[in-house]
Amino acid sequence: MNGNELAIGSTAKARTSWYRWIVMLLIFVVYTIAYADRSNLGVALPFIKKEFALSNTEAGALVSLLFFGYAVAQIPAGLIYKKFKVRSVFPLAMIMTSIFTGLQGLTSSVFMLKLYRVGLGISEGPLPIGCLQTINHWFPPKEKGTATGIYLAASKFGAVIAPPIGVFIISMWGWREVFFAFAIPGIILSVVWYLSVKNTPEESAMVSPAELEYIRAEQAVAVAADRPAKPKRDLAWLDRLIRAKQVKLVDTSAGIWRSWNIIGNALGYFFMVGIVNVIMSWIPTYLVSEKGFATMKMGFVSAAPFVGAVAGNFIGGLISDRLLDKRRKPLMLLTALCTSVMMYSLVYAPNDAITLSALLFMAGFLLSIGYSAFSVYAMGATTKEVYPVAYGLVNTGGQLGGAVAPLVVGMILDAFNWNVVFMALAASSILTLLIIATIDEPMNEIQAGK
Template sequence: MHKKKNYRWTILTMLFIAMIINYVDRAALSIAMPFITQEYHLTPSEKGMIFSSFFIGYALFCFVGGYLADRYGPKRVLTYAMSGWSILCGLTALAFNFWSLLIVRALFGVGEGPVSTTANKTVNNWFPIKERARAIGINQAGGPLGGALAGPIVGFLALWLGWRAAFIVMAVLGLIWAVCWFRMATSTPQEHPKVSADEIALINAERDVPVMTAAEAPRTPVLEIIMQRSVLVTGVSLFCYNYILYFFMTWFPSYLIDAKGIDLKSMSIVTSLPWLVGTVGFLCGGMLIDYIYKRTGKQLFSRKVVLVTCLLIAACCIALTGQVEDVTQSVVVMTVAIGFLMLTAPAYWSLIQDAVPGHQVGTAGGFMHGLANLSGIVAPTATGIIIQTSGTYASGFALAGGLGILGALIVAIFVGQPKSLTPSLSPA
């Protein structure tokens, strides 16, 4: 059988598509919420609870999924996860009141929980250190691209066929992906018949230990992995990052309709703009980190300088958005904020890959991501309460911006050189 030298890019393409589907599915409820609110007469607090219910299952299964990816391999975990969340996405169409929607949404979060952590584990298995950040950026860029596509796709389907049809269509697409992934992927490159020895050697270059299959990897106590300072600190900072992301994802569409008075059709288009810029941010963030690493030979510095600088800019723009009166200016400032926020993201996943050995990346990344995604429970509900009690969105924007500043400072001060980090290279 002919062996390819670059099969890792085929795997990355599949992960990129998975992230597109992931975010379209996840953002679909926010886009459809005006229809659902009208049908079920939901209050702002009830909407916030529905948005938050997703993250109850999601935060827990970020960690569970990462642990299972280390134990059984990312191929199997991603296959089951995509199949499960796609089925639950379709079941959203069967919701008939507030409580049924709350339960389905929580279970939907269980299915989506493993995806980012398991994708990160796959990138760690399939890519050399020098390509790691850009591979993370390309993979994760599918998320904001999916968010950008969600507005037009879900909005169009909801207006044309009704909001329930949108969830059924996305369920079918997810199941198709799961079948393709099961047939095309393996958990590690050495298990795949199409991967050449040269590509395996490239992937293992600069590693202290070559990529191991789940069966070969030594067992390390979970507490020993997750209680490392670098894992805990990065998780707390990512909590602040995710608070901004989920505030934007769940409430910005309603903000444009309720506070700025634009119609649903315009909202579906306008909300795509920050996501499109965010897609570019993900791609550029990964390439920028790899470039700085190549030029300086400083692996940790390349991650921290991008993360701290870009997150500070994003946080200031988020806070400013709530003070802008003109709707066009609001969208522009929010778009800049999301662009810089997404520039930050590859640095988090790079830091966690640097912090622990490869066979622990799923567990460490899953804990970091699970801790961070508790913000998904807090942000939508807290924002809903703030809006209902104050009658304005400005305080919600200010809180999100303040947490972003805190997240940047935490990394700047407390993230140091992990023991497992490979030695610095000479500058190119």
């Protein structure tokens, strides 16, 4: 290398930007607020039940309506993103999410509250696809698991901040004011997103040539199947266990419906999201009605599983990218197995706040250590153009599970008790384990992008 080449290399290094991580920070903040918008109902639910004289089944239905709307929006949102791109659709979805959040505080009847919950679900539906499509374009393959883990940690962080903030607002003003307060940040963030995040890093003036080269060079390696890079470590034993193999990337929307890998992923996600939504929406009621906790104590203990979930998503993303060389399936299996154990352990949960908080923390951590893998899995099995539609299907499965589970829990509580609820959640997690065991681990991404 001559002097000129060294000078050019030094200049390129000096001008390397890290703007993709600024984008990641914005994704984290946006999805934290979005998830807080949906999880604040769990804090207000005991008070809404009392004001409108709702049964457990009716309360479960109220929770579920958001997720039915959310599920219905997934595949159409994937198609809309494919046509109009993230920058045009994402900020509008954020604004509508904030509007329907605020409207819940103005409700005068259960019927109107139900309509607003459906509207919130439909409005929020495009947000996760937009976040993941942004990650897919802005990050190289070896960072996607970490980035997706951060994104999903945001969803759990939203559920961490919602209970204590919601309890404080309720104690000072009332349950309606919770929805007013949570509506404001999304409007502001929609403007910030539109001004700051382009559809691709090529379109952004904030991305240096060196950063763009890093992103695209790594992605070019990831699709060069004819010259796969040597894996970092010998995990052949693990590959045999998880059915790792070269798979043909799904490159059409129709092909998604013929791919058991995508459909199986969606079915597994159905049960996992269902468990998360039960914890988010019903644990505050469980702590008040079953454990006899006061409102303030409930607010802090109900945040414990999501503190664990934040840590689980961060650590799970790093393990998937760094230690497992972008293998997604191992942590999916681990999460399903451990979650079944933790749900069963809640049958014997004590009334002590500290011990119960620790138990809920571990439940959230183990549930989330492989949770992000369900979302990032399709990135290794589809092309970039088809991924939004594939994730739309996966998230439709997840959100249908998230819609059904709270309603079923309400019905179980009206007929049985909380022990039956936790046994049912443990059984659904075992079913997830069996389903995920049948899908392949795409070797295309494992061997590339080192």
